[in-house]
Amino acid sequence: MPIKRLAIYALLVAIIAATSALIVRQAVIDNVPQWVMKLIQDRMADGGDRWNTCSHTRTYGPVHGGVSRANPDSMVSVMAYDLSRGPVRVSGETWPNYWSLSLYQDNTDNYFVINDRELETSSFDFIISYDDEVDPAEQTQHITSPTETGVMVIRRFVRSSNELPAVLANQDKMYCGPITTGS
Amino acid sequence: MKPYKTGLATLGGVVVVILVASILSFRLTMVWLQDSDGIFDEFYTTQTQWRYSDEVGALDAAPVARARVAIGGPLGLSSKEVIYFITTEDTDGERLVSGCDYQMSGRDIDSRWWSITLYDSTTSNYVPNIDNRSSWHSEALPFNRSNEWSLIISPDQKPSPWLPSQTGASTPFDLVLRLYNPSAQTRADVPDITLPIIEKISCR
Numbered sequence: 001m002p003i004k005r006l007a008i009y010a011l012l013v014a015i016i017a018a019t020s021a022l023i024v025r026q027a028v029i030d031n032v033p034q035w036v037m038k039l040i041q042d043r044m045a046d047g048g049d050r051w052n053t054c055s056h057t058r059t060y061g062p063v064h065g066g067v068s069r070a071n072p073d074s075m076v077s078v079m080a081y082d083l084s085r086g087p088v089r090v091s092g093e094t095w096p097n098y099w100s101l102s103l104y105q106d107n108t109d110n111y112f113v114i115n116d117r118e119l120e121t122s123s124f125d126f127i128i129s130y131d132d133e134v135d136p137a138e139q140t141q142h143i144t145s146p147t148e149t150g151v152m153v154i155r156r157f158v159r160s161s162n163e164l165p166a167v168l169a170n171q172d173k174m175y176c177g178p179i180t181t182g183s
Numbered sequence: 184m185k186p187y188k189t190g191l192a193t194l195g196g197v198v199v200v201i202l203v204a205s206i207l208s209f210r211l212t213m214v215w216l217q218d219s220d221g222i223f224d225e226f227y228t229t230q231t232q233w234r235y236s237d238e239v240g241a242l243d244a245a246p247v248a249r250a251r252v253a254i255g256g257p258l259g260l261s262s263k264e265v266i267y268f269i270t271t272e273d274t275d276g277e278r279l280v281s282g283c284d285y286q287m288s289g290r291d292i293d294s295r296w297w298s299i300t301l302y303d304s305t306t307s308n309y310v311p312n313i314d315n316r317s318s319w320h321s322e323a324l325p326f327n328r329s330n331e332w333s334l335i336i337s338p339d340q341k342p343s344p345w346l347p348s349q350t351g352a353s354t355p356f357d358l359v360l361r362l363y364n365p366s367a368q369t370r371a372d373v374p375d376i377t378l379p380i381i382e383k384i385s386c387r
Contacts, residue, residue, distance in 0.1 A: 013200050020201045021208035028212040029246045033253040040257060062317040068307035069256035069359060073298045073320045097322075098296060098363060102240075102260055108253045110240030110261040115364065153258055157296055157363070159322045 033107040044080035051082045054176035060161040074155040075167050079176050082149050087129035092174035098157035106147040222255030229374040232272040237262035268360040273381045281338050282353025283386040288333035289379030295364035297321045304355040312347035
């Protein structure tokens with residue numbers, strides 16, 4: 001094979017390889033957040049039985065084996081939501097030292113966050129839906145999720161283990177689930 | 184060789200090239216994204232060893248920043264709520280490792296509350312220790328009359344306030360400083376606020 005022809009083949013192979021590599025690289029970068037979120041959601045949903053249900057950390061301090069670089073000073077309540085089954089309601093009482101409710105769409109973006117000072121009341125009642133089809137009679141704050149699935153995290157700043165019983169009581173007052181029941 | 188056979192061979196070659204390049208690219212991109220310190224590459228530098236980010240959880244985060252934060256520290260709060268500072272180095276610019284003891288000191292930071300957390304850089308997670316402590320927060324740290332505080336980072340138990348690092352072979356760790364609901368002044372001054380300094384005491 002003439003040298004010139006071989007060089008053209010080599011150049012074509014390099015162009016095809018580089019183009020393929022760049023396309024795959026960008027696809028990986030764009031999709032990694034969704035893959036990570038899927039893992040988190042599956043873990044929170046316990047393999048599928050606990051979608052739209054809240055789970056709570058019940059111990060004070062670092063809990064090993066959780067998500068990377070979590071904050072051990074916050075005791076959290078988490079919920080993986082799937083709004084294909086209808087809107088989800090989250091209600092309960094805030095926590096005095098610091099409380100926030102944050103929502104993450106399926107690419108890990110934190111599209112909504114509110115803290116206790118912004119809420120101005122000691123109780124909260126939110127409805128999360130994928131569209132705007134929420135009963136107007138509901139006297140709650142309505143949040144529209146950009147994606148059908150996502151994650152909710154409630155953080156409470158707990159100053160010491162002395163506050164643990166009060167935090168557990170606060171967690172027990174929460175409702176997470178279908179819009180049709182609960183307070 | 185007949186023309187159609189030549190065509191098939193060429194097509195097969197192209198498919199092989201695409202497959203090999205794609206598999207290699209997938210693996211290399213994942214390794215690059217999962218690099219233990221990779222999450223910090225997308226953070227802004229400051230005048231000190233600390234880096235900070237306002238892209239954690241942000242809707243307009245750059246794709247690489249979003250991917251790296253998703254791997255290294257998912258479910259962070261947006262900068263509306265929290266400002267994150269991270270360091271992997273001491274004040275001399277040397278990598279933080281568990282084979283050395285450090286003194287960390289600073290002043291109170293004007294925010295609702297703040298915390299410093301130590302993570303094993305190889306696992307991106309907490310370090311097991313007898314105190315079950317991975318952090319100190321602004322309500323627990325003892326401040327002196329000048330509103331200053333200091334703590335010791337070491338794998339060996341120290342008088343309080345002690346922040347335990349990894350025991351055994353020397354391995355890298357990182358520190359995350361979180362400012363919850365920073366004041367308007369703090370927010371305006373970031374990143375030029377007085378951040379903690381981390382001085383090496385000794386190494387084993």
